[in-house]
Amino acid sequence: MLNLKRETWILIAIFFLVFISRLFFIFQSPTFSDDSAYMTQRYTENIVETGESLKYDPLSYGGRNVIYSPIFDYILWFFGLFIPLSLVFKIIPQLFISSLVIIVYLIAKEVKSNEVLALIAALLSGFIPIIFLETLNSISIYSLIIPLMFYLVYIMIKLERDDTLILHFVIFSFLLAALHPSVFLLPLALIFYFMFMVSESFSVKTVKKELMFFLMFLVLLFQFLIYKKAFLEHGWDIIWGNIPAGYISSYFSKVTILDMLYKVGVLPIVFGFVGIITGFYRKKENIFLLSGVIMSTLLLLWLRFIEPKIGLMFLGVALTVVSINGLDYFYNYLLKTKIKKVDKVFSFILISGIIIFSIIPSFMGAYSTMQTSQTEEDISAMNWVRTDSSEGAVVLGDVDEGSFISEYGNRKNVMDPNFLLAPDASIRFDDITTIYSTKSETKALDLMKKYDIKYMYVSDKTIEKYGEIQYLEDEKCFKRMHKQPAVYKILC
Amino acid sequence: MKNALNECISNQQFIRFYAKKGMFFLVLLLCIVVLILPGFFRLQNSSAGDDGYYYFRIANQLKDNTLARDEFSFGGRNNFLPLGWAYILAGTSYFSGLDVESVSRILLFLLGIGSLILFYLILENYDHNFRLITSSILVLSPAFIYLFSINNRFAFPVFLTLLIFYLSLNERYLLAVLFSLLIPFFGFLNLLFVGLFFLSYFFYKKKRIFRKTLFIFFILLLISSFINFYLNWVVGLGVELSLLSFISDFGPKYGFSFFTFLLVCFGLLFFWRKRDYAFFYITGIILFLISFKIDWLIFYLNFIVCFLAGLSFLKLYNRKWESSLVGKLTLWILVCGIVFSGVSYLSQFDNFKPNDELFIALDEIPNGAVVLSHYSNGYWLEYSGKKTFMDPFFSGVSDLNERKKDANDIFYSKDIEKTKNLLDKYNIEYIFIDKDMRNGKVWTKSEEGLLFLLEVSPSFESIYKSDNFMIWRYLKENGTS
Numbered sequence: 001m002l003n004l005k006r007e008t009w010i011l012i013a014i015f016f017l018v019f020i021s022r023l024f025f026i027f028q029s030p031t032f033s034d035d036s037a038y039m040t041q042r043y044t045e046n047i048v049e050t051g052e053s054l055k056y057d058p059l060s061y062g063g064r065n066v067i068y069s070p071i072f073d074y075i076l077w078f079f080g081l082f083i084p085l086s087l088v089f090k091i092i093p094q095l096f097i098s099s100l101v102i103i104v105y106l107i108a109k110e111v112k113s114n115e116v117l118a119l120i121a122a123l124l125s126g127f128i129p130i131i132f133l134e135t136l137n138s139i140s141i142y143s144l145i146i147p148l149m150f151y152l153v154y155i156m157i158k159l160e161r162d163d164t165l166i167l168h169f170v171i172f173s174f175l176l177a178a179l180h181p182s183v184f185l186l187p188l189a190l191i192f193y194f195m196f197m198v199s200e201s202f203s204v205k206t207v208k209k210e211l212m213f214f215l216m217f218l219v220l221l222f223q224f225l226i227y228k229k230a231f232l233e234h235g236w237d238i239i240w241g242n243i244p245a246g247y248i249s250s251y252f253s254k255v256t257i258l259d260m261l262y263k264v265g266v267l268p269i270v271f272g273f274v275g276i277i278t279g280f281y282r283k284k285e286n287i288f289l290l291s292g293v294i295m296s297t298l299l300l301l302w303l304r305f306i307e308p309k310i311g312l313m314f315l316g317v318a319l320t321v322v323s324i325n326g327l328d329y330f331y332n333y334l335l336k337t338k339i340k341k342v343d344k345v346f347s348f349i350l351i352s353g354i355i356i357f358s359i360i361p362s363f364m365g366a367y368s369t370m371q372t373s374q375t376e377e378d379i380s381a382m383n384w385v386r387t388d389s390s391e392g393a394v395v396l397g398d399v400d401e402g403s404f405i406s407e408y409g410n411r412k413n414v415m416d417p418n419f420l421l422a423p424d425a426s427i428r429f430d431d432i433t434t435i436y437s438t439k440s441e442t443k444a445l446d447l448m449k450k451y452d453i454k455y456m457y458v459s460d461k462t463i464e465k466y467g468e469i470q471y472l473e474d475e476k477c478f479k480r481m482h483k484q485p486a487v488y489k490i491l492c
Numbered sequence: 493m494k495n496a497l498n499e500c501i502s503n504q505q506f507i508r509f510y511a512k513k514g515m516f517f518l519v520l521l522l523c524i525v526v527l528i529l530p531g532f533f534r535l536q537n538s539s540a541g542d543d544g545y546y547y548f549r550i551a552n553q554l555k556d557n558t559l560a561r562d563e564f565s566f567g568g569r570n571n572f573l574p575l576g577w578a579y580i581l582a583g584t585s586y587f588s589g590l591d592v593e594s595v596s597r598i599l600l601f602l603l604g605i606g607s608l609i610l611f612y613l614i615l616e617n618y619d620h621n622f623r624l625i626t627s628s629i630l631v632l633s634p635a636f637i638y639l640f641s642i643n644n645r646f647a648f649p650v651f652l653t654l655l656i657f658y659l660s661l662n663e664r665y666l667l668a669v670l671f672s673l674l675i676p677f678f679g680f681l682n683l684l685f686v687g688l689f690f691l692s693y694f695f696y697k698k699k700r701i702f703r704k705t706l707f708i709f710f711i712l713l714l715i716s717s718f719i720n721f722y723l724n725w726v727v728g729l730g731v732e733l734s735l736l737s738f739i740s741d742f743g744p745k746y747g748f749s750f751f752t753f754l755l756v757c758f759g760l761l762f763f764w765r766k767r768d769y770a771f772f773y774i775t776g777i778i779l780f781l782i783s784f785k786i787d788w789l790i791f792y793l794n795f796i797v798c799f800l801a802g803l804s805f806l807k808l809y810n811r812k813w814e815s816s817l818v819g820k821l822t823l824w825i826l827v828c829g830i831v832f833s834g835v836s837y838l839s840q841f842d843n844f845k846p847n848d849e850l851f852i853a854l855d856e857i858p859n860g861a862v863v864l865s866h867y868s869n870g871y872w873l874e875y876s877g878k879k880t881f882m883d884p885f886f887s888g889v890s891d892l893n894e895r896k897k898d899a900n901d902i903f904y905s906k907d908i909e910k911t912k913n914l915l916d917k918y919n920i921e922y923i924f925i926d927k928d929m930r931n932g933k934v935w936t937k938s939e940e941g942l943l944f945l946l947e948v949s950p951s952f953e954s955i956y957k958s959d960n961f962m963i964w965r966y967l968k969e970n971g972t973s
Contacts, residue, residue: 166815207814213758214818217751217825224741224750224829228836232743236736 007115011105011122018126019098025366026090026137031374034138035400036417038407040073041089041139047077048085059406061415061422062394062451068420069226071178072141089139097135097143101126103150104317108324110157111286117324120350124323124358128316130263132362133369134309141180142313148176149186150317152215153293156190157286159208166207173215177222182310184223185296187216193292200283230420239305242419244429247399255301255308263309264316266357267350271326272319278329279322287325293318374404377484378459382408384482385455389489393454398462399432405457414451436462441471445492459485515624516612523608523631526834527601530641533841538851539593540844544643545871546885547578551592554582564874566895567862567881567918571724571888576677577645596643603651604640610654611795614661619806626802632834633749634740635794642844645728646791649678653686653792660690665701669708676716680727683716685782685789689775696771726888730786738783738790740837745844746790749833751826752801759804769803772796846872850926853961854878857922864902864915865924866933873924881918903934904941908949911942915966923952923964 004012032038039060046054053070060066079088104125108118126132135143155169176183190212197204224231230238243251261269276294279287297314300306327350334342385395386409395411397404402416415428422428431447435456438444448456456478458469472478477492534540539548550572553559562569585595611630615623630636639647652674659668675683687709694702719725733744740747756776763769779793805826813819850872857863859877870883882899886892895918902914914920923946929935935943946952946964956963 163815166818170817170821207818210813210815210818210822214822214825217754217822217829220750220754221825221829221832225832228741231741232840235742 007119010119011102014105014119014123014126015098015101017123018101019094021363022094022098022132022136023091025370026094028370029137029373030376031379031404032089032138033136033369033373034140035403037089037137037139038403039416039418040076040141042403042407043068043070044073044076044080044089045085047073048080059410059412060402060418061428062412064423065421066418067227067229068418069178069180071175072144072180075144076139093135093139093143096147097131097140098126100131100147100150100317103147103154104321107150107154107157107290107321110154111284111290111321112324112328114324114328117327120327120354121320121324124265124268124354125317125320127354127358127362128265128268128313128320129358129361129365130309130312130316133365134313136366136369137373142182142310145176145180145182146313146317148172148179149183149314150321152176152186153189153289156208156211156289159211160205160285163207166211169211170214173211173218177215177219178226181223181227182306183219185293185300185306185314187212187219188296188299189289189292190215191292192295193289196288196291197285200288202283202285202288227420233421238420242422242425244419244426246426246429246433247419251307252304253308255312259308260312260315262361263312264319265361267353268316268319268323271323271330273326274329275319275322275325275327279325284325287322290318290322294322372461374408378404379408381457381459381482381485381487385409385411385457385487388481389455389487394452395455395457395487396432396435396448396451396453397457398436398459398465399429401457401459401462409457411455414453433466436466436469439470441474441477444471445477445490448490454490455481456488456490457485458488515620516627519612519624519627519631520605520608522628523605526631526637526838527604527640529838530637530841531597533838534844535842536846536848538846538848539596539643540841540846541642541644542845542868542871542884543573543645544596545846545875546573546883547581547643547645548592548596549871549875550575550578551581551585554578555586555592564877564879565870565883565885566889567879569889571726573728573885573887574645574677574679574682574720574725575723576674576679577648579677580648593643600640600643600647603647604636607636607640607651607654610651610658614654614658615799616661621809622802622806625805625809626798629749629752629801629805629830630795630798632830633752633794633798634833634837635746635748635790636798637834637837638746639791639794641841644788645678646682646788649675649682649686650791652678653689654795656686657690657693660694660698660701665704672708672712673715676712676719679725680713680716680720681729681786683712685779685792687712689792692775693771728885729887730788731884733784733787733790737787738780741833748790748794748797749830749837751829751833752797754829755801755804755826756797759800759807762804762807769800772800776800847960849958849960851876853956853958853963854924856956856963857924861921862919863922863924864899864918864920866926866929867899868933869924869926878922881920902942906941906944908945908951911945912951916968921966922955923966925962925964927960 032041042059043054046052047070053073054066057064057066076085076088076092079092083091101122105118105122108121109115112118131146134140152169152172155165155172158165159169176186194204194209194212227238230242234242240248276287276291279291294315297306297311297318301308301311301315331342331346334346339345382405385405389395389409389411393411394414395405395409396414399415399417402413403418405411405413406416415422415425415432419425428451431450435444435447456472458472463469472486472488477490478488479491481487481489530540549564550559550562554575562572580599581592581595584590584599585592588595590598608627608631612623612627615626638644639650652671656668656671656675659665659671675686691702691705691709694705720727736742737744738747739750739753741750760773763773776793776796779789779796783789783793805823808819808826809823811819854873854876857878860879862879862881863873864881865873867880867882867884870880870885873880874883882895889895898914898917902911905911923942925943930938930943935941939947946954951967952964953967954962955965
């Protein structure tokens with residue numbers, strides 16, 4: 001038996017609780033709930049087959065150049081050397097994101113040397129609803145970015161006493177900088193941290209300043225190297241990733257306080273903000289650093305430079321860590337009151353709060369997320385497309401089904417959610433919306449001709465979104481090839 | 493023994509001296525490579541650039557002695573942009589027997605090399621490493637590459653400014669004054685900004701010659717006004733810029749490297765208390781602000797930006813890093829960033845307008861015909877012998893606002909009668925449309941305004957159509973254009 005401390009066993013238990021809860025949900029469906037997962041799946045499969053990342057995608061948008069960072073795909077490929085790829089896509093992202101509980105525990109312990117509170121923070125971080133749902137049943141790159149980013153925050157805190165971690169910081173910075181543009185958030189957070197420190201007349205340790213400059217330049221260089229072409233093509237608009245005008249409102253929906261309470265959880269928000277206030281009042285350096293993450297996320301959300309759901313994920317973790325400062329304040333306050341058995345009351349309130357405001361919303365959300373994933377029938381329709389449709393044909397599906405068509409049907413789509421450098425993304429989006437919603441058969445056929453569409457996939461989700469498509473009843477032009485969900489062959 | 497030691501020391505000094513010089517020769521070699529590479533990267537036969545084509549055309553006309561008035565710009569006009577550069581091109585072409593385009597390439601190359609050497613010499617009083625770093629940053633800067641590889645009217649005055657500055661620093665004032673007499677031939681604004689820079693520098697550093705400089709400046713302004721008046725040259729303003737247009741990595745045709753710009757901004761943190769560099773920072777900020785209105789000032793600003801970026805880099809280089817690993821990596825990242833900006837800028841040269849197909853398409857239009865297009869295509873149309881309805885040379889056009897309004901009416905109206913009346917008013921015979929015009933520069937939808945009329949009206953006949961260009965002939969009432 002390993003000679004581990006009781007707290008470590010509890011932490012391991014929390015990790016497995018989070019990991020197994022996730023596995024419980026994801027294995028209820030063979031597919032994914034997010035269309036971009038199929039894209040990652042296809043890109044990784046390409047690495048397995050050819051040993052190289054995809055530069056020209058023959059199926060996306062009828063064939064187009066793609067630019068993206070292939071690091072995450074290579075990481076998945078690496079795991080694929082040991083376990084079947086289908087399991088890698090399901091398990092590995094869940095393993096990455098579950099590791100967040102350990103990182104949060106480590107940071108929390110640095111913020112407040114209180115094992116119990118650190119374990120509570122770890123438990124809370126495992127069930128932040130927005131993270132639980134957005135990274136569940138999808139191959140989300142954020143399942144790696146979030147733990148990595150907070151690991152760097154942890155090293156930044158630790159550096160105050162331990163300079164040997166510099167090499168760790170450097171290595172993980174390289175990995176993080178190469179992963180995704182959202183990592184801009186960390187250098188920005190460090191700038192805020194620096195500003196807070198200066199404003200409170202604290203001196204920042206020189207090595208931290210050096211690492212801040214290093215990380216900033218590194219992230220800029222990597223992002224310029226990877227996305228140079230997109231920078232030239234889209235300029236400033238690259239921030240919005242060439243998202244079609246009609247689609248952008250669903251991407252950048254407004255974040256209300258109620259949204260935040262529901263998606264991040266009541267406890268992290270309430271105690272998180274109390275934690276920030278008390279942290280600033282007591283001038284705690286670690287709180288400045290975490291407040292930097294919170295401020296930078298809020299700034300990017302306010303400027304609409306980051307998708308709300310992504311911003312809320314970072315915000316959720318940072319607030320969860322800071323909330324232990326608030327919880328400590330609350331506990332000390334309870335001690336000063338005349339309430340009997342404070343420990344038990346506090347534990348009861350806390351555990352109930354975590355269950356009601358974090359675990360239950362996460363599980364309920366997970367249940368509905370699983371409902372949105374493609375069904376066995378959807379796969380059977382795509383199997384028909386793969387085997388019986390003509391090779392190289394363009395298959396029309398809704399935007400959020402594009403990558404599913406390419407992955408399972410192995411046919412060209414008209415559009416998928418990978419908008420960066422996509423040809424005429426806004427026009428295509430409008431045209432697809434017109435095809436599915438118009439009552440004019442001529443108009444629909446004209447647009448189908450424009451994209452050389454040979455088959456049309458009409459899933460239940462599409463009908464739910466656009467309503468019944470009446471012109472499909474014209475059997476002269478549309479032959480139903482697959483019953484449910486429907487796949488039509490275009491004859492005219 | 494002592495003699496042997498002295499000899500040994502002098503040998504060491506000799507080696508060090510040549511090692512230092514050798515390092516500069518490497519920068520010079522880099523400059524030669526950088527200025528040659530655009531020719532290799534650009535696979536098109538046509539030169540890149542836009543206003544450069546104005547100078548090609550005028551230089552050719554000067555060479556053939558046929559320049560009495562500009563018959564092509566705005567359908568015909570009496571005034572010109574400052575023609576100093578066109579005279580140099582025409583003269584050199586005439587005496588060398590080479591065509592104007594080749595002369596431009598050779599002269600720009602030589603001016604580029606010369607400017608680098610002058611810049612290096614101007615920094616004589618600074619640390620040797622600093623001079624090497626700053627010169628290298630300059631060579632790799634997109635604005636420098638553009639200035640000395642694409643035909644434009646600013647390369648020569650920039651070189652002249654550096655030469656005059658160098659001569660002034662070395663107190664060879666007579667030569668400096670002689671060379672400054674050439675500046676008025678390159679535009680009034682050029683002279684104004686260069687003069688103001690010299691005046692403020694001398695006021696700051698060499699007060700004893702400030703008054704004399706002021707006197708010379710006024711004389712030069714008078715000469716410039718006289719030249720402009722006598723030769724009918726107008727003040728060539730520039731294009732307005734947005735903030736991102738300063739950074740070449742975001743797509744504009746020239747600008748600074750993002751990492752160089754970042755270094756300058758960081759330099760503010762290091763040097764804001766140092767009076768020595770305040771002059772350059774203040775001058776840089778003023779030029780930066782004016783560049784929002786006059787884009788070509790970027791070429792002058794680039795030298796100051798590279799100087800300040802060099803200072804910041806050296807500061808980081810000489811800094812005692814607490815973690816040497818992080819220090820080395822940070823410096824390497826900066827070097828990679830600056831090199832990457834330069835190299836990726838070079839690799840874009842083939843995408844720079846115009847492409848060869850444009851001139852093939854324009855061959856379908858008879859020379860001397862009046863062509864309607866977006867004004868930004870004007871210089872290329874004129875170079876290929878067509879009269880334009882509008883071009884980017886707006887200064888000195890009396891009916892500019894009316895033309896702008898009429899152009900808008902033609903582009904966006906679906907009223908065929910109104911469109912025909914306007915086309916008749918300016919005697920427009922052909923309409924030239926490129927891909928950019930259809931993709932947002934003029935229209936955003938395929939059936940908008942004139943695009944709709946061109947497709948449906950029998951008054952227009954398509955004479956050229958490809959993915960990139962469309963040319964339509966306007967058929968007047970009798971069926972001829």
